[in-house]
Amino acid sequence: MATATTLPQAGILTPAADHHLHIQSPQVTAELRRVAERLPAMFAGLNPAILDSRSGADALRVLDDAGVAQGVLLSEAYMYASVFATAGLANPARLTREENMFNVEAAEHSGGRLKAFIGVNPFCDFALDEIRYWGERGGAAGIKLHLANSGFEPDLEEHIGRLASVFREANRLGFALLVHLRPAGTYNEGHIDRIIEDVLSQAPDVVIQLAHAGGGGGLDDPTLLALERFCGAIAEQRPGTRGLLFDLAAVLVRDVGDSANVERLARFVAVARSIGLDRFLIGSDWPTLCSPLEHTALLLSQMPFDDDEWLVLARNRADYLD
């Protein structure tokens, strides 16, 4: 099966899988372009290719370039019910279904190399219907939730309740969850404890992969604080933490010459070691910043793991890839 080889000293690492990729149909690309026209600041500093359509074949090509056997497609269908969605968009439920189908079909035509996660805004009124549709049809490995994009307010009881019901449904249907947890607004210890207590506990039997290692891309103090809270919950074997995984997608700093960033990277590695490296997955978030090959080189150049640790990270594969 998939093997990983690595020569970290030479700056080369070949992960067994890329656990965080995005393709886009022309339809969702058109919506993204409308958003980018209205909110250009949201896209500043990102790879301009994010505004082009990409297929499953494109994903296989960038995986081949990096020597990576398998990849995980995270549907961007949640864009249609996001807080940034074009006002008055006709039939967001149908558009959501079509984008999810685009991702699932790409996986189905990949000979087992690609797995698809459907996307949906968990706070929209058709969220559970969409999840149940895929439970019946099959073909999806899990559900991607982008909570910043979905307007998550962790102090709202209603939001915690809706998230809990989506996690419960995923658990019932055997869907892995892949969650960009960090909201656009504040993110503190109280919020994380509440999420562990009331949300993670609802999906004790499935993988819960926290995108960007529990942050929102980049590596700042709230992300480290969140990771430390999750570390404590795992040590206490809290319900919902058995299948908890963290992907390294875009967990990068912009300025490695900055001493505060050097300290953050060292602190990240220390927390990852105490959580256990078997819970950390390579993922690139292609094409948000760069290609999988370039992303792995950036991780290698920034994170002070030793060679043996990089080997472990490169070999890690989430169960849903089987």
Ligand SMILES: [Zn+2]
């Ligand atoms: Zn992503």
